[in-house]
Amino acid sequence: MGEDSEWVTPGEVLGKASKFKAGRGAYVSPDNLTVYASLTGLRRIISPPPDSPDQRPTIEVTGHKAHGAIPEPGSIVIARVTKVMARMASADIMCLGTKSVREKFTGIIRLQDVRATEIDKVDMHMSFHPGDIVRAVVLSLGDARAYYLSTAKNELGVISAQSAAGATMVPISWTEMQCPLTGQIEHRKVAKVGG
Amino acid sequence: MAGKGGATPSTYSPSPTTQKTKSLSFGNDEVLRPDDREWHQCRPAFFQIGVVAAAAGSAYADFGSTKVIVSVFGPRESKKAMMYSDIGRLNCNVSYTNFATPVRGQAYDLGSDHKEFSSMLHKALEGATILETFPKTTVDVFALVLESGGSDLPVVISCASLALADAGIMMYDLVTSVSVSCLGKNLVLDPTLEEESYQDGSLILTCMPSRDEVTQLTITGEWSTPKINEGMKICTDACSKFSQIMKSCLKGLDSALEEEDSNVD
Amino acid sequence: MALPDASGDVLSEMDVDAFRRLFPLRFFETHLVKSTRPDGRSLAEARETSSALGAVASADGSALVKIGSTRMLAAIKMEVMTPSKESPDEGCIAIDFHMPPICSPTVRPGRPAEAAPVVSKQLSDTILRQVKCLSCCSFCGMINLKELSLISGKAAWMAYLDIYCLDADGALFDAALLSAVAAFSHLQIPVVSMNDDGKVVVLSGDHGGKEPVNKGKRKLTLSSIPLSLTCLLHKNYILADPTAEEESVMETLVTVVLDSSGQLVSLYKPGGPVLAYTSAIQDCVALTRQRARELQTILDEVTSGMEVD
Numbered sequence A: 001m002g003e004d005s006e007w008v009t010p011g012e013v014l015g016k017a018s019k020f021k022a023g024r025g026a027y028v029s030p031d032n033l034t035v036y037a038s039l040t041g042l043r044r045i046i047s048p049p050p051d052s053p054d055q056r057p058t059i060e061v062t063g064h065k066a067h068g069a070i071p072e073p074g075s076i077v078i079a080r081v082t083k084v085m086a087r088m089a090s091a092d093i094m095c096l097g098t099k100s101v102r103e104k105f106t107g108i109i110r111l112q113d114v115r116a117t118e119i120d121k122v123d124m125h126m127s128f129h130p131g132d133i134v135r136a137v138v139l140s141l142g143d144a145r146a147y148y149l150s151t152a153k154n155e156l157g158v159i160s161a162q163s164a165a166g167a168t169m170v171p172i173s174w175t176e177m178q179c180p181l182t183g184q185i186e187h188r189k190v191a192k193v194g195g
Numbered sequence B: 001m002a003g004k005g006g007a008t009p010s011t012y013s014p015s016p017t018t019q020k021t022k023s024l025s026f027g028n029d030e031v032l033r034p035d036d037r038e039w040h041q042c043r044p045a046f047f048q049i050g051v052v053a054a055a056a057g058s059a060y061a062d063f064g065s066t067k068v069i070v071s072v073f074g075p076r077e078s079k080k081a082m083m084y085s086d087i088g089r090l091n092c093n094v095s096y097t098n099f100a101t102p103v104r105g106q107a108y109d110l111g112s113d114h115k116e117f118s119s120m121l122h123k124a125l126e127g128a129t130i131l132e133t134f135p136k137t138t139v140d141v142f143a144l145v146l147e148s149g150g151s152d153l154p155v156v157i158s159c160a161s162l163a164l165a166d167a168g169i170m171m172y173d174l175v176t177s178v179s180v181s182c183l184g185k186n187l188v189l190d191p192t193l194e195e196e197s198y199q200d201g202s203l204i205l206t207c208m209p210s211r212d213e214v215t216q217l218t219i220t221g222e223w224s225t226p227k228i229n230e231g232m233k234i235c236t237d238a239c240s241k242f243s244q245i246m247k248s249c250l251k252g253l254d255s256a257l258e259e260e261d262s263n264v265d
Numbered sequence C: 001m002a003l004p005d006a007s008g009d010v011l012s013e014m015d016v017d018a019f020r021r022l023f024p025l026r027f028f029e030t031h032l033v034k035s036t037r038p039d040g041r042s043l044a045e046a047r048e049t050s051s052a053l054g055a056v057a058s059a060d061g062s063a064l065v066k067i068g069s070t071r072m073l074a075a076i077k078m079e080v081m082t083p084s085k086e087s088p089d090e091g092c093i094a095i096d097f098h099m100p101p102i103c104s105p106t107v108r109p110g111r112p113a114e115a116a117p118v119v120s121k122q123l124s125d126t127i128l129r130q131v132k133c134l135s136c137c138s139f140c141g142m143i144n145l146k147e148l149s150l151i152s153g154k155a156a157w158m159a160y161l162d163i164y165c166l167d168a169d170g171a172l173f174d175a176a177l178l179s180a181v182a183a184f185s186h187l188q189i190p191v192v193s194m195n196d197d198g199k200v201v202v203l204s205g206d207h208g209g210k211e212p213v214n215k216g217k218r219k220l221t222l223s224s225i226p227l228s229l230t231c232l233l234h235k236n237y238i239l240a241d242p243t244a245e246e247e248s249v250m251e252t253l254v255t256v257v258l259d260s261s262g263q264l265v266s267l268y269k270p271g272g273p274v275l276a277y278t279s280a281i282q283d284c285v286a287l288t289r290q291r292a293r294e295l296q297t298i299l300d301e302v303t304s305g306m307e308v309d
Helices: B115-126 B152-166 B193-198 B225-252 C016-022 C024-032 C115-127 C172-186 C244-249 C278-308
Strands: A013-016 A026-028 A034-037 A041-046 A058-063 A076-084 A088-096 A099-110 A133-140 A147-150 A157-160 A176-178 A185-187 B045-049 B057-063 B066-077 B089-096 B137-147 B176-183 B186-189 B201-208 B213-221 C049-053 C061-067 C070-081 C092-098 C149-151 C155-167 C192-194 C200-202 C227-234 C237-240 C252-258 C264-268
Touching (some): A013 A058, A026 A058, A088 A147, A088 C016, B089 B115, B152 B225, B176 B225, C024 C244, C049 C172, C061 C172, C092 C115, C155 C172, C172 C278, C264 C278
Parallel strands (some): A099 A147, C092 C155
Antiparallel strands (some): A026 A034, A076 A088, A088 A099, B057 B066, B066 B137, B176 B186, C049 C061, C192 C200, C252 C264
16 A cells, blocks of 8 residues: 555645646645645656646645546446437436446436437437446536437447346447347347447 | 333433533632643644545544534535535535433434534634635534534534545645643633633634644634733644644654554544 | 356446446355355355443443444443333333434435334334243243333433444344343443432442332343344345345345243344245244354353453
């Protein structure tokens, strides 16, 4: 666990702002003089890239326990569809990247964000069903109720869905999945596998 | 919530409600405090982090007979009724157990939520938390006073800042809080419940010790300006002492304080 | 992690952690087929259990109990009441179970947890069970309420038992019941006398010349102590002492309460998707019998430690 002097706690002085840039888990005081820690963890100094105009090294605190991730624009999420309506679908965000979130965040996929092409022909009910697991990207923090999500990319969309018969379906095209038990084909906005 | 239906008979405690029988000669300089402390001495303080597995972060603190647990949840989705916000929110709540006070259920409004302390806790922590790092979401800080032995709010505040640090919520600094009671001509640091019941005035100072910034100062009762200055000085000194204990608790990852016995765990 | 299904290639990229979150039932089943659980326990194995007495200094009796991460703090405060006309020689016990917001991410201030009143009721039913059995005496419960009488028709004890869940990780009733029993075994009834106003007051050390009304009755006799085990039923599996996550994924619970002599006190199966055969119930009872012996040992150890003091 390193030496004790390497461990810092919130509020501890990490160095002078003239000598260091504040990285993760660190901040610069309002008077621009001092770099302080904002997390508990190990103090680390990172040398600047040789071509950087700012030649100050970055000082950061790698939290022994950073808080759970929260969605931000650009994050790839895995969500479970909870409700499908004519103009949008609601989904509970369960994972950020490959990590699960402790509780859940509510997201919505609006009609215009389902796919990149032929937006005017999208039918929400032919794209998602409640219970589907989708991979999506966070477009924005959205409104008070939900994050805005998009599946308008090849690798985004439904990654796991159950058929009416209760079996896990196999993707057969960009828009179709098939039930291995009954052979029935259902419509979805399917994510490219493996991508 | 009575366990035995609606027909709970009215009861009373056989313990005397106020201990007026004990003569506390606080005016007298030679007399020490009921627990043999010096006027400007704190009770033995103990902190521990990570005591509630179900929470994202948590801390336990005991100062003499004052015992509190604080759990932190989140950052998580804000309540649906909340307006959109670009920065994060802190939501604080302080409650008491039914057995927190010497006589059961005496805890302010009957052990339920303590609205005043909840709001004071929120104000004490808000300025120290970097709310921009968790936009739109809420961090919940819930405190339960297991036993009320005096100086409850300051203990809750210090304990809550440890719980926030344990949860990995970014903060400008730890927050420590201490109170003094004005008893006659003496200033009594970190008063017990009994001492608080005799006080002429109280001063609670909450600060960010590494940055020498006061986040909250509450003064009630009779105070002269020199007394206020003296009280603030005593509190600031005590706060920096507590911050050392809190820091070693965070750094030691439990080991530094293990030789001390803890009542919880 | 190898997943035996068609969408395996999608899921194989996922962290175990993400898989557990998205497909909790399948995650648990991959363990159950190997007769283990995610925390490394076997199906019939309960979590590490401990108890400490006297955690609350201001209470007349208190106990802290830990089963895995689940933690309960129980405290008893004794107050005085006028007994009812129907039972002038009996005191009373009021039991309350609380789930404060600190104990679980699902509890929010001002919105009491759904489980709390249910556990409260189960605890009251179990602890206050007063069986009038004709063969032995007139009493067969855990506590004889007559021991709580002070002055017949005039004064009796009301024991307020408050149990706070400090950390909720499943099997709440089991932990709450154990903490309640431990708190009663720790209880020291205050020595009191009647003052001139007819009020019962605590006698301080020197007795103040007053004659105590309850000399030598500082402990309650605890007969037939109830101890319990909660099991989860899923398909043909029986999981003893479930965690909160296990309870949320597989919803059929069976709680068995046995007394010291191994007799069945109560059995709760509050619905759930699994319908149990008699054999499964018998298995739960057998597991409880074994668990009750473990719990009794833990109780004996802490109470014997107390007598030394």
